Amino acid sequence: MQRFYPLLFVFLWSTGFIGAKYGLPYAEPLSFLLTRYGLVIALMLVIAYVTRAPWPASPRQWLHIAVSGILVHAFYLGGVFVAIKHGFSAGITALIVGMQPLLTGVGSGMLLGEPVSRRQWLGLGLGFVGVGLVMAGKVGDMALGPMLIPALVALLGITGGTLYQKRFCASFDLRTGSVIQFVPTALVTAVAVALFEDYRIEWTGDFIFALGWLVLVLSIGAISLLNLLIRSGSAVNVASLFYLTPPTTALIAFAVFGEKLAFTAAVGMVVAVAGVYLVAKPAR
Numbered sequence: 001m002q003r004f005y006p007l008l009f010v011f012l013w014s015t016g017f018i019g020a021k022y023g024l025p026y027a028e029p030l031s032f033l034l035t036r037y038g039l040v041i042a043l044m045l046v047i048a049y050v051t052r053a054p055w056p057a058s059p060r061q062w063l064h065i066a067v068s069g070i071l072v073h074a075f076y077l078g079g080v081f082v083a084i085k086h087g088f089s090a091g092i093t094a095l096i097v098g099m100q101p102l103l104t105g106v107g108s109g110m111l112l113g114e115p116v117s118r119r120q121w122l123g124l125g126l127g128f129v130g131v132g133l134v135m136a137g138k139v140g141d142m143a144l145g146p147m148l149i150p151a152l153v154a155l156l157g158i159t160g161g162t163l164y165q166k167r168f169c170a171s172f173d174l175r176t177g178s179v180i181q182f183v184p185t186a187l188v189t190a191v192a193v194a195l196f197e198d199y200r201i202e203w204t205g206d207f208i209f210a211l212g213w214l215v216l217v218l219s220i221g222a223i224s225l226l227n228l229l230i231r232s233g234s235a236v237n238v239a240s241l242f243y244l245t246p247p248t249t250a251l252i253a254f255a256v257f258g259e260k261l262a263f264t265a266a267v268g269m270v271v272a273v274a275g276v277y278l279v280a281k282p283a284r
Helices: 002-026 029-050 059-085 090-097 100-112 118-139 148-168 174-196 205-232 235-257 263-280
Strands: none
Touching: 002 029, 002 059, 002 205, 002 235, 029 059, 029 174, 029 205, 059 090, 059 148, 059 174, 059 205, 090 118, 090 148, 090 235, 100 118, 100 148, 100 235, 118 235, 118 263, 148 205, 148 235, 174 205, 205 235, 235 263
16 A cells, blocks of 8 residues: 555645645635644644544654744745745746755755665656656746745745655654644744735635645645655655656646646656656666
């Protein structure tokens, strides 16, 4: 069963862009995320209490889990949602965040002592080219502007969060660990909402559906799988899976919204899959 975790993670993670497409028209981005975090915390607290899940014994472990949560959730999700809400192309955002595996490859050697082989570097390069081909038809002529900053924040957040978690807290209980990750994430996001937004939400049917999907499928399902993958695999192998997110999102958008799928995008999907295969293929 565990061998299917990477594929399931990619599919679930990719649906996050679909959820954002449904929900963002009805809410400010950080207000949307703050509501999402509050529901996740409440739900996971109940689950942890009912199942008597263990909490970390060391204050240092609490701190490490909290820091990893702020990086992966507050910085990454906050950056992506703010960039897309304020007019940044989802294609450009995906392309920028798609540099994460390359940055992780650099950081894994220096911070984790996980050397990256030539074959893996080739795979990382192919994966990035594949993502670029998939996104080529969606980027258009949009100029890079101020919203490049939150997109870069998202890139650094997910890269730093993956490396930090692998280095300092790779293993923790997923039930209590989620609470420890999302509480400080919600606090940081609440401060940002107070500074930059008016907490505007329109409780439409589409928004409620998007919120429920992102809480249950993304914040609980996909994040739990990500934590399991970080625990059991190398940082580079886990990061390479993010190359498969834009192609999978494009396929979902094609099936759900009827968005066109160009020939270059199809070629890009094949290239991205080949790249991930080279990265994840066991060395002989």
